[in-house]
Amino acid sequence: MNKIVVGLIFGVVLGALDGATAWFYPETRPVIGGILIGSSFKGMLVGILSGWFARKVHSTGWGIAVGSALGLLFAFLVAFMDAKSGKPHYLEIMLPGFVVGAIVGFLTQRMGSPAVAKSGAQ
Amino acid sequence: MEVSDSVLEHLCQVTALPDLTGTRYELEAEIGRGGMGVVYAARDRELDRRVALKVLEVPLSGEAQLISRLEHPGIVPIFESGTLADGRSFYAMKLVGGARLDQYAAGEHTLSESLRVIRRVGEALAFAHSRGVIHRDLKPQNIMIGEFGEVYVMDWGVEAVAGTAGFRAPEATLDKLSDIYSLGALLKFLLSSPAAPALAAVGQKAMNSDPRARYTSLTALLADIDRFEQGQAVEAWSEPVWHRVKRFAVRNAVLLWLLVAYTFVKFLLFFWRKS
Numbered sequence: 001m002n003k004i005v006v007g008l009i010f011g012v013v014l015g016a017l018d019g020a021t022a023w024f025y026p027e028t029r030p031v032i033g034g035i036l037i038g039s040s041f042k043g044m045l046v047g048i049l050s051g052w053f054a055r056k057v058h059s060t061g062w063g064i065a066v067g068s069a070l071g072l073l074f075a076f077l078v079a080f081m082d083a084k085s086g087k088p089h090y091l092e093i094m095l096p097g098f099v100v101g102a103i104v105g106f107l108t109q110r111m112g113s114p115a116v117a118k119s120g121a122q
Numbered sequence: 123m124e125v126s127d128s129v130l131e132h133l134c135q136v137t138a139l140p141d142l143t144g145t146r147y148e149l150e151a152e153i154g155r156g157g158m159g160v161v162y163a164a165r166d167r168e169l170d171r172r173v174a175l176k177v178l179e180v181p182l183s184g185e186a187q188l189i190s191r192l193e194h195p196g197i198v199p200i201f202e203s204g205t206l207a208d209g210r211s212f213y214a215m216k217l218v219g220g221a222r223l224d225q226y227a228a229g230e231h232t233l234s235e236s237l238r239v240i241r242r243v244g245e246a247l248a249f250a251h252s253r254g255v256i257h258r259d260l261k262p263q264n265i266m267i268g269e270f271g272e273v274y275v276m277d278w279g280v281e282a283v284a285g286t287a288g289f290r291a292p293e294a295t296l297d298k299l300s301d302i303y304s305l306g307a308l309l310k311f312l313l314s315s316p317a318a319p320a321l322a323a324v325g326q327k328a329m330n331s332d333p334r335a336r337y338t339s340l341t342a343l344l345a346d347i348d349r350f351e352q353g354q355a356v357e358a359w360s361e362p363v364w365h366r367v368k369r370f371a372v373r374n375a376v377l378l379w380l381l382v383a384y385t386f387v388k389f390l391l392f393f394w395r396k397s
Contacts, residue, residue, distance in 0.1 A: 099383050
């Protein structure tokens with residue numbers, strides 16, 4: 001399984017789990033379905049990009065850093081769109097998104113098969 | 123005429139020196155002595171290089187031919203064998219600079235370096251076993267650590283040697299499993315005290331007095347050492363649950379800390395929101 005697929009799978013799963021924690025806030029329960037879908041999609045994007053990065057750069061530190069940055073970026077976009085519809089929840093969305101991105105970045109570095117070097121022979 | 127002890131001793135030494143007439147070698151100095159013969163440093167006049175000359179006290183029984191079949195980075199290559207003018211057998215081999223393993227072990231070394239040496243010895247042994255050759259006398263004095271860290275196994279397959287106490291397997295007939303025992307003894311020799319329980323278990327399994335209870339091959343022993351170095355469970359040791367948890371935590375420390383961080387953030391936000 002290559003690193004992009006690993007990132008995709010873990011991104012979707014962890015994103016869904018992160019979205020599911022919104023259930024602990026009763027006011028979000030009516031829209032929990034949308035939150036789950038959005039969070040999973042956000043996780044998928046972070047996972048795919050982290051996986052792609054992991055194929056290029058083999059460094060756990062950089063993997064975590066890039067995953068965190070991607071998680072923070074996409075979480076910001078989600079929080080920004082959410083803020084337009086009412087009360088902003090930047091901290092509740094971005095902070096967990098940042099950590100989930102770090103986890104996905106770490107997992108893509110540690111798991112999955114690296115890119116196969118292309119032969120230079122013609 | 124009376125001859126003093128020192129003159130007598132000198133005469134004995136001189137007469138014991140090998141007669142290299144007719145060979146391409148010039149004697150330099152004695153560098154070692156074993157049960158089967160003496161090893162000298164010598165110069166190969168034709169190739170202008172230093173070699174080690176092993177002069178045997180017993181006829182060449184196939185030791186040189188045995189080793190010449192073993193082309194491996196961990197086995198000292200044989201250049202030539204023959205008979206000296208004085209009738210003694212000899213073979214010329216690569217002169218290895220560095221230190222014997224017993225001398226090397228007296229210095230400071232990390233566990234990783236010690237395991238690297240064991241791995242190199244094991245690889246050379248495994249290769250020899252694949253060619254039907256058994257060492258029979260593996261001990262620190264037969265391992266050389268070269269100047270650049272290269273590891274050589276020396277003094278191969280001499281049947282007349284009964285092995286060395288502490289490193290020789292207890293069974294009467296020596297075979298591949300006896301070499302595994304000896305490698306386990308080398309591992310124990312190199313490990314500092316107290317050794318990690320998993321590594322001690324690897325050594326104990328290799329040194330089991332019942333050959334059937336040892337590792338079945340050197341590959342299996344080396345694989346267990348690799349597993350230990352990678353933080354995985356070794357086959358030689360049924361580790362307790364707490365040790366398994368500890369090993370998991372050490373191997374996955376970063377992931378666990380990230381999960382702790384996520385949980386902490388979630389709790390923090392939850393209670394902050396509530397307040």
